[in-house]
Each structure stands twice: as structure tokens, then as C-alpha cells.
Amino acid sequence: MVNKQFPPDFLWGVSTSAYQIEGAWNEEGKGESIWDRYSHQPNHILNNGNGDIACDHYHSMPQDVALLKELGVKSYRFSVSWSRVLPLGFGEKNQKGLDFYKKLVDELLSVNIKPFITLYHWDLPQALQDRGGWVNRDTVSHFTDYANLIFSSLADRVDMWATHNEPRVVSFIGYGNATMAPGIADFSKSYQVTHHLLLAHGSTVQEYRKNGYHGDIGIVLDSEHSFPASFHPEDLLAWQRYYEQDTGIFTDALFLGKYPDLLMNWIGPMQPEIKPGDMEIIREPIDFLGINYYRGMEVSFHQTGGYLKCKTRHETLPMWGYTEMGWGIHPKGLLMVLKNLKERYGDIPLVISESGCATRDIGDEAGYVDDQERIDYLRMHFESGWHAIQSGINLKGYYVWSLMDNFEWSQGYSPRFGLVRVNYDSLGRIPKKSFYWYQNVISKNGF
Ligand code: FCB
Numbered sequence: 001m002v003n004k005q006f007p008p009d010f011l012w013g014v015s016t017s018a019y020q021i022e023g024a025w026n027e028e029g030k031g032e033s034i035w036d037r038y039s040h041q042p043n044h045i046l047n048n049g050n051g052d053i054a055c056d057h058y059h060s061m062p063q064d065v066a067l068l069k070e071l072g073v074k075s076y077r078f079s080v081s082w083s084r085v086l087p088l089g090f091g092e093k094n095q096k097g098l099d100f101y102k103k104l105v106d107e108l109l110s111v112n113i114k115p116f117i118t119l120y121h122w123d124l125p126q127a128l129q130d131r132g133g134w135v136n137r138d139t140v141s142h143f144t145d146y147a148n149l150i151f152s153s154l155a156d157r158v159d160m161w162a163t164h165n166e167p168r169v170v171s172f173i174g175y176g177n178a179t180m181a182p183g184i185a186d187f188s189k190s191y192q193v194t195h196h197l198l199l200a201h202g203s204t205v206q207e208y209r210k211n212g213y214h215g216d217i218g219i220v221l222d223s224e225h226s227f228p229a230s231f232h233p234e235d236l237l238a239w240q241r242y243y244e245q246d247t248g249i250f251t252d253a254l255f256l257g258k259y260p261d262l263l264m265n266w267i268g269p270m271q272p273e274i275k276p277g278d279m280e281i282i283r284e285p286i287d288f289l290g291i292n293y294y295r296g297m298e299v300s301f302h303q304t305g306g307y308l309k310c311k312t313r314h315e316t317l318p319m320w321g322y323t324e325m326g327w328g329i330h331p332k333g334l335l336m337v338l339k340n341l342k343e344r345y346g347d348i349p350l351v352i353s354e355s356g357c358a359t360r361d362i363g364d365e366a367g368y369v370d371d372q373e374r375i376d377y378l379r380m381h382f383e384s385g386w387h388a389i390q391s392g393i394n395l396k397g398y399y400v401w402s403l404m405d406n407f408e409w410s411q412g413y414s415p416r417f418g419l420v421r422v423n424y425d426s427l428g429r430i431p432k433k434s435f436y437w438y439q440n441v442i443s444k445n446g447f
Contacts, residue, residue, distance in 0.1 A: 002444050002445075004382070004386040004446045005445060006386065006445050008445070009396075011074050011351065011397025012397065012398060012441070013399035013400070014400045014401075014403040015076075015353060015401050015402055016077070016403050017118065017121035017122075017165065019035045019054070019081065020054060020407045020409075021057040021407070022057045022058045022084075023053040023057065023059070024056070028097065029084075029095075029097060031083035031086070031088055031089070031094075033124060034126055035122065045410055046410065046414055047413075047414070049407065049413050050407075054406060055406055055427065061104055062107060064403070064429075065107040067420060067429060068108070069113070070431075070439070071438065071439050072442040072443055073113060075397065076108055076403075077118060077353060078117065078118070079117070079121035080150055082124065083123065083125035083126070084100070085097040085146070086149065089139075090128070093149060102153060105157055115160070116160040116353075117150070117161055118162040118163075119163050120163065122180070124139075124181075133182055133193075134193040134196045136196075140199045140200045144204050144207055147204040151207070159214065159216060161217040162218055163200070163204050163205065163219050164201055164220065165220045165292075166222040167201075168221070168247075169222070170197060171190045171193045171194040175189045175193050187307065191271060194249060195272035198253050201282065202282040202284045206281065216349075217286060217287055218288040219286060220291075220292060220353045220354075221250050222291075223247050224293075224337075225295070225315075225333020226242060227239065227299070228300070229299060232301075234301035235299070237301070238302070239299040239300075239310075241263055241266055241309075242312070243299075251344070253282050254283065254289075255345040257279040257282065258279060259271075266308070267307075286348075288349040288350065289348050289351070291337065291350060291353060292354035292355070292401070293333070293337060293381070294327055295314060295328050295330060295333070296314070296316060297328065298314075299312055314327055315328045315330055323357040324357070325357075325415055329377060329380075331380035331384050332384060334385065335384040335391075338350060338393050338395065339388070339391070339393065342393055342394075349396050351395070352381075354402075355381050356374070356378070356400050356417050357373070357374055358415035358417050359373045360373075363421055368433075369421050369433065370432075371432045374419075374432070375434050378400065378438065382447065401417055402418050403419060403420060405417060405418035405420070419434050420432065
């Protein structure tokens with residue numbers, strides 16, 4: 001029996017990203033990206049892993065689409081590798097790279113799966129990084145040109161687009177924390193990077209509209225469920241700074257056309273340079289907002305908590321626990337994140353563009369994984385999605401991260417997020433128990 005039924009056109013999907021699955025890092029004309037460069041340097045990635053081969057999706061794409069078909073998803077979210085189609089990030093295009101994505105789209109459409117393309121999932125062409133990367137305002141127009149190239153090749157058959165995936169990670173972890181590419185430990189650059197990422201987003205949305213494409217275009221942000229550790233004013237303010245850096249800096253710019261005052265005053269001279277007209281471009285209306293949701297986070301004031309003076313603690317309850325990433329499982333937080341967005345910015349169509357967990361995932365002799373923990377995690381989070389819909393939130397779809405185990409950035413191949421197990425020696429794929437559970441949810445459109 002199905003207790004929790006979803007709307008008839010609900011988009012059940014899975015997500016991946018180019019660098020995490022494709023491999024073929026230097027094949028058929030692909031240029032170097034910042035993730036190639038970063039992961040080839042020692043001690044950046046756990047066990048010195050890299051995405052040179054990853055899941056070898058570039059060579060096994062049809063087999064992976066067959067898995068998607070078997071799973072029964074309505075939609076598949078993937079990203080395009082910018083340096084695969086434009087090896088230097090601008091100028092000469094690489095037709096073979098473009099052909100790969102055309103073939104992928106054709107395969108998906110032939111089995112009735114709606115492609116959802118992310119234009120930028122963190123893998124800037126290295127040649128653009130060498131010219132200053134996202135600190136350089138020229139990268140904005142290079143991105144818009146790249147987007148136009150992809151639109152002109154695919155927008156006749158693809159009608160769901162995200163400009164960026166989680167720009168926060170680029171701004172504050174690629175820069176600032178520097179535990180991701182390009183690994184530049186300088187927070188004073190983070191805000192200019194944020195501004196340029198958002199400007200690239202806005203000008204791409206404008207191009208999409210100007211060229212008369214009729215699909216939906218939006219952006220994907222990550223949002224934790226964060227909250228203050230106490231009602232003490234210092235904790236409340238620390239939380240507000242944290243929230244504004246985590247989410248508000250992006251959402252206020254996108255929907256209100258301004259950066260949050262409290263954070264801007266706090267960072268003082270690190271504020272970005274904004275040219276006249278920029279905020280109007282950033283505020284160009286979008287068709288949907290994608291939210292990647294993984295965890296709960298408690299925030300308190302702390303003198304030694306960096307320049308934001310915030311201390312964080314992964315928040316969960318004993319009955320939920322932590323994932324293999326050490327992330328606090330907090331299914332109700334998802335509902336709160338969605339409610340908060342609606343309260344602040346109105347009735348924007350929302351999509352959960354990523355949600356999932358890394359679990360211990362030990363395979364049996366045949367490689368089959370009984371990942372009941374993942375099923376429990378997904379069920380509880382789907383439940384929050386269902387409650388969101390019941391309470392009038394305009395939630396259009398839910399994409400599980402991820403189709404298959406893959407290269408988890410600085411953590412390498414250690415965390416396994418997939419519904420499908422990947423054997424990294426043979427590159428074989430074996431669906432886990434959660435794959436069949438999700439297949440059943442999709443076929444019943446509920447659970
Ligand atoms: C998100 C990323 C995605 C993946 C998951 C686990 O922040 O968008 O690429 O790494 O986390």
C-alpha cells in the first residue's frame with residue numbers, strides 16, 4: 001500500500017557530475033581542468049586519488065543509461081565538463097567532447113528520461129584559472145559564451161538547466177578553506193569569486209531568454225539546516241553570519257538583488273567590487289531553485305572560530321545518527337530549509353537536486369550491498385519532501401545523490417554514495433538494495 005503519494009508529474013531522478021564519474025581526463029581533445037591539476041598534486045586527495053578514470057563513464061555511458069532506465073527515473077541530472085568541450089575555456093571548441101554530450105542526451109531521450117544539465121560543477125578549465133579564475137571578471141563572459149555553445153548544441157532537446165552547482169563550495173572551499181580546487185587559501189578573494197559566479201549565472205539566464213529557448217533554467221545551491229545553539233545574543237548573531245555566508249549571500253542576491261547587510265558589514269574590506277547594473281543581472285528571474293540537502297548544523301559563537309567567529313557542530317538525534325562522512329542526519333531539517341525559502345522569497349518552484357548519504361557499503365562475495373541505512377535515510381528525507389508538498393510548498397522533483405559510487409572530491413574513492421556499487425578494479429556496476437527500493441518508490445510514485 002502507498003501511504004505517501006506524490007503528484008503525477010513529480011520528477012524522481014538521480015544526480016552525478018562530470019569530474020566525479022567521467023574519467024578520460026585527457027582523451028579525445030579534452031583540456032585540463034582545475035580538478036585535474038589539483039588532484040594530480042600530492043596530498044590533496046585521500047590516498048592521492050584522482051578522477052583520471054573515475055567510473056569510466058565516458059566509455060561506458062550507454063551501460064549507465066541502461067541502469068537509469070532499469071531504475072525507472074523520470075529525469076537524470078548530470079554536468080558538462082567545460083574543458084571537454086572548450087579545452088581552454090574559450091576559443092576553439094572540441095567537437096568530440098560536444099558529441100559525447102549529444103549522444104548522452106539522445107540515449108536519455110530514447111528511453112524517455114528528461115535530461116537536467118548543470119553547466120558548472122566546479123571543474124573550471126585550468127587555462128582560465130591561469131588567467132585568474134573566478135577572481136577575474138573576464139571569466140564571467142567566458143562562462144556565458146560556453147553556456148551559449150552548449151545551448152546551441154543541446155537546448156533544442158534539453159529543457160532543464162542549472163547554471164552552477166553549489167557556488168558556495170567554489171567561493172569558500174576552493175578559495176578560503178582551500179581543501180578543494182583551485183586550493184587558494186585566501187578568504188579575501190571569496191566574495192569577489194561569489195559575485196562573479198552569480199554574475200555569470202545571471203548573464204547566462206539572460207542569454208537563455210534572449211535566444212528564445214523555452215525550457216526551465218535555474219541554479220543549484222547547497223543548504224544545510226543550520227540553527228543557533230542557544231538564544232544567547234552572541235550565538236544568534238554568530239548563526240546569522242553563518243547562515244548568510246552559507247545561503248543568504250546567494251539567495252538574497254538572486255531573489256532580492258542585494259547582499260545581506262550583517263555579513264557585508266562584518267567582512268568590511270573583503271566586500272566584492274560591484275559594478276552598476278550587476279545586481280539587476282544577478283536578479284534575473286529563474287524558473288526554479290535546486291537545493292542540495294544533506295545535514296543539520298548547530299552554530300555557536302566562538303572567539304577562535306575563524307573571522308566569522310562561528311563554531312559548528314553536526315546536528316542529529318540518536319535515532320538518526322551520522323553518515324560515513326560524519327554528517328549529522330536531520331531529515332526534518334529538509335522541510336525547514338524549504339519552508340524558510342518560501343517564507344523569505346515566496347512561492348519559487350523548488351527541486352531537491354541532490355540528497356543522499358555515504359554508508360559503509362560492504363559488498364558480499366558477488367559484490368551485492370545490503371544498504372538498509374541508505375534506504376532508511378532516503379525514506380525519511382522523501383517523507384520530508386512529501387510533507388513539504390502537503391504544506392503547499394512547490395516541490396517539483398527529488399534527485400538522489402548518486403546513481404553510482406564515484407570520486408568524492410578530497411575524500412577520493414572512500415565514501416560511497418551510490419545506489420549502484422562500482423568495483424574500482426573491474427569498473428563493474430552492481431545495483432545495491434537501495435536501487436531496487438528506489439525503483440519501487442518511483443514505479444508507485446510514492447511509498
Ligand atoms: C555535494 C556535491 C556533490 C557530491 C555530494 C556528496 O556537495 O555537489 O558533487 O560531492 O555533495
